[in-house]
Amino acid sequence: MSVTELFKSGSTASTTQKTVDDPIARRMAQIAVVIGFAVLLAAVYGRLMGYGLRRDEMMFVPPARLLGELSLYQDVFYNHVPYSAWYFRGFDLIFGAGGLLFSARMGIFAAWLLLVGVTSWLTLRLSNSVRLSLFSAVAILTCHPLMNEPGMAASNNLLQLPFALAGLGFFLIELKEQRLRVSRLFASGVCLSLAAGMKVSAIAFIPPVAIAAFLLPAALPFAVRVRRVALPILLGGLVGALPLFILLLSDPQLFLAHIVKFHSGPHVAYWEVNRLTEPGLALGLGAKAQLAYGTWLNGVPLIVGFVVLCFGWMAVTESTSFDDTEQSAFGPVLVVLGTLLTTAMMSFLPTPGFSQYYIAPLVVLPILAALMFARVPWSKHDYTRPVLAAASLLCVLTALPWLTPELRTTLGVGASTPQRMNAGGNALAATMTEHGIVNGKVATFLPIYPLEAGLDVYPELATGQFAYRIAPHTEPELAQHYVMAGPEQITSVFDTEPPAALLLGYEPKLEKPLLDYAIVHGYREVSVNGLNNRYGEGRVFLQPGEISE
Incomplete structure (x- = not known):
């Protein structure tokens, strides 16, 4: 299915319905879509480059320049897993002539592009709908929780998401298509480990895939599932995590002191003493729940959740049987629902809670929307068009106050x-x-x-x-x-x-x-x-x- 088909009127509602194919109108619509996405990307880039400095960037950005002479952990304090530092180091080597912070922010913009690309590709493969793929891209580019520190500061908060989503998506595609290609499953394991190497909380994406690898496809014998599904994912995960294992085994106490003991000991103690210096600091479960509520049930996430419910309702009301085909199609849905649950639960573990801890479940919602759309009967596809069109428009309108002023930075009006x-x-x-x-x-x-x-x-x-x-x-x-x-x-x-x-x-x-x-x-x-x-x-x-x- 091509982008051109997005603007063709379907004939699924009636076999006698005539379709008027106006090439000029179709071409204008295609141009409008391209221009719209270019403007959205330009606005995201402008907001990223115009976003004010954040303390967290002192942790992630300086090592990109210092790693040429010093070693992480041994010579420089670093309280995160190392892949993010190496990632920013690579971008400093490429873009460092433009400045240290510029190279790091370019790394974040690359993560934005990767996240949008992965989301669009996965939703297209899972739903076979170009419209839904375009909507998913719009939803990511306008997602308001990503418009602040989680997606704008040069840190590891956004870096984990495209890799985690790719790892989940490769596995879902193989389940849906029932081809079980070793290369895709191996890539799934590699991507999940890369995500965990960017940020520890990305581990939340691994249990649903790991458990499902032993249980799905249900039609296969257990031994076959282990050999053809679980083993390739495991091998890919080990390859992706190999640098982590090397660091851990070379000096376990040093590695764990930075990655685990810092966050469970002195970090918590500091904030308990200095809680009044940070208004709205979420130390208890109630405060964390309020922070999660404001992130998950507001703006674009709420719109995407509504789309999921609409497609789910269309699928359920038209379903008359639950045969083997339906059961195999329901497996990926369970995996995604499990991922939503584990990422949501993981969000509450760190203390204190900050907004960046609650963004992981949001990128899973478009994938769930794609799986729901795939279960909508062809006779109902015409009804999905106004839903996606209205949802896309609402996403853009919601993001206008965040993104429109930032076009000035993209155009060079004032220094970034x-x-x-x-x-x-x-x-x-x-x-x-x-x-x-x-x-x-x-x-x-x-x-x-x-x-x-x-x-x-x-x-x-x-x-x-x-x-x-x-x-x-x-x-x-x-x-x-x-x-x-x-x-x-x-x-x-x-x-x-x-x-x-x-x-x-x-x-x-x-x-x-x-x-x-x-x-x-x-x-x-x-x-x-x-x-x-x-x-x-x-x-x-x-x-x-x-x-x-």
Whole structure:
């Protein structure tokens, strides 16, 4: 089925119905669709590049530049699985000439394109409907929970989704088509492991596939299912997870200290003490439920859920039997429903809860819509057209306040956030050079600024404030696995190697020991333009003259 068929009037309602095929109108409709998607992509790109800096980006972006000299975990604190750091490293090697943050945000835009492409391809294969495939792409590009930090900041929140969805989709296609190709099932396992290597929470996509691999197709003997379904997926999963196993086996305590113990220990302790600094922080189950409600039952997710219910109702009301064919078609539906359940449950596990933890179930909804559509009888397909058209229009209207203003950034009206960060970093470097400071490290909780200009930073602060702020809440046995200096230890680090400059002004409470050090040791405050962001105005303190001479 081609895109052209989207605009042809069907004859399924009546065999005597005549179809008027106007090539000019069809061509105009095709052009309108292409232009519409180009505008949507341009708006998403503009919002991505115009989105303000986020603290989480200090964890994910600096390693892309530092991994050329330092090792993850051993030399740099990193509280996530490593694939995201390697992903951003690759984009920095390709786009790094445009700036560090620019290369990372380009990595996120590539993830957007991959997510839209995977979703469209899967829904097309599962439903054989170009209309539904186009609607699914629109739903992803206009999904409001992705319009904020989960989909706009350079982090691992979005990176997991296209790989997890591809892993689920390859398996569903083989179940639906009942071909059980080894290459597709192997690819399913690889993609699921890649997703888990991007973000631990993507593990939620694995249990439904793993369980179903032993149970489906039900018509096959158990031994055959193990050999032809479960084994290829398992082998693919092992290949995709091989780098994780290597890191784990090389130093289990170091790896687990960053990936598991950080999130279950000092991270939770820090937020329990500082809960008042983050309004609406979701620490308890009730607060997490409210956060999930606002993410799942609002805007585009609600619209896609309505489409699923419509197609489900059409399928159920026309179903008169439940033969072997129907049973085999129902298997993929159970797998997707299981995935919705596991991803939703996984969303509630991290403490505290943040909005990015609740987005995984949303990308599964279009897949469920495709499976429901595939069960709608041909006699009812004409009724699906107005549903998809209205739902697509509602998705776009819902997203207009989010996306329309961002076209200005795409068109170059004003500087983007990566441009401002790069300019600020270069201004800092130029000021240091003007004052005769050509060597030394910059101490700051926003290391992207100095790294944009090729300046050195302290390994203890290389990923921002995350290791620094948990130091008082970290047991000594655990702390020995982190490259970390807290408020009590940072001055000792500076005494060993005095900062060439300190860039402060963004976290007054956390920065107080750094500011006190600068004042006590006679650092000179100078004015540097371009260092302002959503966290405040940058204050630069340079070495005393005698130190730099």
